[in-house]
Amino acid sequence: MIDTLNWEPLLQEVRSKLTDPAVGDTPDSRRLFHGRGHCFPGLDRVCVDSYHPAMLVTLFEEYEGEDALVEALWSLAQPVGYSGVAVQRRYLRRSPIEWHCGEPVEAPVAHRGDLKFPLTFDRQNVGFFLDIEPGRQWLEQQVQEKAGKVENLKLLNLFSFTCAFSVVARAAGDLEILNIDLNKGVLKRGQANHQFNQLPMKGIRFVARDAVRDFKRYDRSGPFQLAVVDPPTRQRGAFEVDINYAKLLEKLPACLADEADLLLVLNSPAHSEHFFRGLIEAANPGYSVVARLPQNPDFPDSDPDAALKMLHVKFKRS
Numbered sequence: 001m002i003d004t005l006n007w008e009p010l011l012q013e014v015r016s017k018l019t020d021p022a023v024g025d026t027p028d029s030r031r032l033f034h035g036r037g038h039c040f041p042g043l044d045r046v047c048v049d050s051y052h053p054a055m056l057v058t059l060f061e062e063y064e065g066e067d068a069l070v071e072a073l074w075s076l077a078q079p080v081g082y083s084g085v086a087v088q089r090r091y092l093r094r095s096p097i098e099w100h101c102g103e104p105v106e107a108p109v110a111h112r113g114d115l116k117f118p119l120t121f122d123r124q125n126v127g128f129f130l131d132i133e134p135g136r137q138w139l140e141q142q143v144q145e146k147a148g149k150v151e152n153l154k155l156l157n158l159f160s161f162t163c164a165f166s167v168v169a170r171a172a173g174d175l176e177i178l179n180i181d182l183n184k185g186v187l188k189r190g191q192a193n194h195q196f197n198q199l200p201m202k203g204i205r206f207v208a209r210d211a212v213r214d215f216k217r218y219d220r221s222g223p224f225q226l227a228v229v230d231p232p233t234r235q236r237g238a239f240e241v242d243i244n245y246a247k248l249l250e251k252l253p254a255c256l257a258d259e260a261d262l263l264l265v266l267n268s269p270a271h272s273e274h275f276f277r278g279l280i281e282a283a284n285p286g287y288s289v290v291a292r293l294p295q296n297p298d299f300p301d302s303d304p305d306a307a308l309k310m311l312h313v314k315f316k317r318s
Contacts, residue, residue: 163190
């Protein structure tokens with residue numbers, strides 16, 4: 001149990017984002033306060049997200065004064081059109097989400113421009129990751145540049161989860177997409193995300209496979225000129241960064257085009273960018289790291305090596 005805190009630094013951050021004159025009537029979903037980057041002493045176990053008209057407060061640890069915090073957030077949110085504030089207590093079993101202020105939003109969605117992603121507030125992961133937005137922007141740009149110019153443009157989306165990358169790619173241009181994830185349930189949600197946005201489904205596939213162990217069962221679907229690899233740090237019995245990432249990168253060239261652009265992601269505070277670059281370069285001489293994508297500014301981190309690492313990598317067959 002942590003003693004009652006001064007919530008003002010958190011409230012100042014939220015207030016400044018909610019009153020940003022550049023934000024329209026239906027603002028894009030974003031993180032309003034990111035405590036987990038250790039930039040706000042004492043508040044590193046709190047996050048606040050905007051899924052307008054829903055606000056979600058996530059508590060990874062029990063705090064005294066939680067109700068006072070939520071009431072203060074509601075006083076900021078209600079005047080700018082929010083319907084309710086929900087709280088997810090990750091320190092409790094099953095990480096329950098409860099509506100504390102206002103009215104429950106029955107069908108919350110994440111907004112990204114004209115795209116919408118239905119959320120599940122009854123689960124630990126609501127279904128849309130805000131921190132990886134720079135990666136979605138990168139893919140959007142890649143598709144816009146290549147669609148119509150590269151013959152038979154194909155995207156391989158590994159560890160696709162609810163397929164937000166696929167939705168963004170299809171909205172950006174005409175290409176074939178193969179979404180791979182071990183979980184059939186999230187693939188069904190991914191398919192629903194495309195349908196929710198009324199996107200053409202031709203050429204988009206959703207296949208339940210283990211990205212590493214089942215590689216030979218999907219590698220012939222290429223060659224892929226684009227690939228996104230965004231694995232979990234640890235997925236029990238399926239993926240461990242230290243063991244499986246290098247194996248996957250060694251296999252991957254077999255299904256890539258002779259020249260390809262990749263987004264490789266590492267979401268592990270325990271592994272540095274130096275480690276990640278070394279892992280990539282050792283996997284195949286055809287890989288070259290172009291740049292690390294900029295961090296989402298809504299996710300400040302006191303240690304860049306602990307933050308989400310998104311690398312643009314070019315592959316060229318020797």
